[in-house]
Amino acid sequence: MSNVKTLGVLMIVKNEEKHLDKCLSSVSGWVDEIVIVDSGSTDGTLAIAEKYQAIIHQNVEWPGFGKQRQLAQSYMSSDWVLVLDADEFVSPELKVSIQEKVETSSLDSCYQINRLTKAFGKYIHHSGWSPDWIIRLYPREKAAYNDALVHEKVVVAEGLKTKKIEAGVLYHDTYENLHHYINKTTGYLKAWTDQREGKKKSGLGTALLHAIACFMKMYFIKRGFLDGRHGFILAWLGMHSTFVKYIDLWLREQAELNK
CATH class of the missing domain: 3.90.550.10 (Spore Coat Polysaccharide Biosynthesis Protein SpsA; Chain A)
Known part of the structure; x- marks a missing residue:
């Protein structure tokens, strides 16, 4: 054998x-x-x-x-x-x-x-x-x-x-341009929220805190500034995506409460 x-x-x-x-x-x-x-x-x-x-x-x-x-x-x-x-x-x-x-x-x-x-x-x-x-x-x-x-x-x-x-x-x-980034991440963000809906709480303050923390981590703690303008862009986009997914979670909670 x-x-x-x-x-x-x-x-x-x-x-x-x-x-x-x-x-x-x-x-x-x-x-x-x-x-x-x-x-x-x-x-x-x-x-x-x-x-x-x-x-x-x-x-x-x-x-x-x-x-x-x-x-x-x-x-x-x-x-x-x-x-x-x-x-x-x-x-x-x-x-x-x-x-x-x-x-x-x-x-x-x-x-x-x-x-x-x-x-x-x-x-x-x-x-x-x-x-x-x-x-x-x-x-x-x-x-x-x-x-x-x-x-x-x-x-x-x-x-x-x-x-x-x-x-x-x-x-x-990965991302070829900004349109590619938006199209690709939209599905990820929805899946992230789908996975946590009903299991994880959110709110405006939570969304803001997580978004700001994401930018600080990527750009300063993880030294994104060394990647030049690309590093700033990625940190900003990461902040935006983080805000969107937590706000989406909160909006779904509100829609459920208002039924």
Whole structure:
């Protein structure tokens, strides 16, 4: 019986034709399977996925990020899971590091990868965005995502160690422009509020305090000022988004009370 461990890529996508080719080309030829769950793409996403011999499933009734990732993992058969988003790609150095972990680790650890994010055309090295250590490589049978609608996390089995892959980064090309930022974050903000409605209280004062704290943390404590004008813009946008989600929560509470 072979002791060679297999590696699979897990992805959930929708209308990602602009980024998907770059993402999949960064793992092409050295992973054993690519499993994609699509939530209803209407562009060329699926054609790109087919070009890389991805195993494609569709689930258009969106259950939230956590459960959609769980569904994708249920279709996988590889020993190791590497989770990627369509707007991310693996650096050559990270590729070597991942291959080394898959070959030498005895499925007793999960690994955090350092993600470096580009926003509005510039890689962000501070602002609380970098370093950005996230669990993205783990044994398929010993870890999986939780049920969160948004900001989902990997739940690690008891006894499993969490380690860092120090060499290489996962590049992340996020917001291209302000319109892209607004469109992308709107869904996240709604999911955040949906998840907390009826469980968490809010108010105008709460919203203001959290918003101001977000700006102070990003721009001063996390040294966003070192990212120049981009750092200020991201801190301001973060403040605005924080205010919106807490006010949305409060408005929903008021609507329920006034029924």
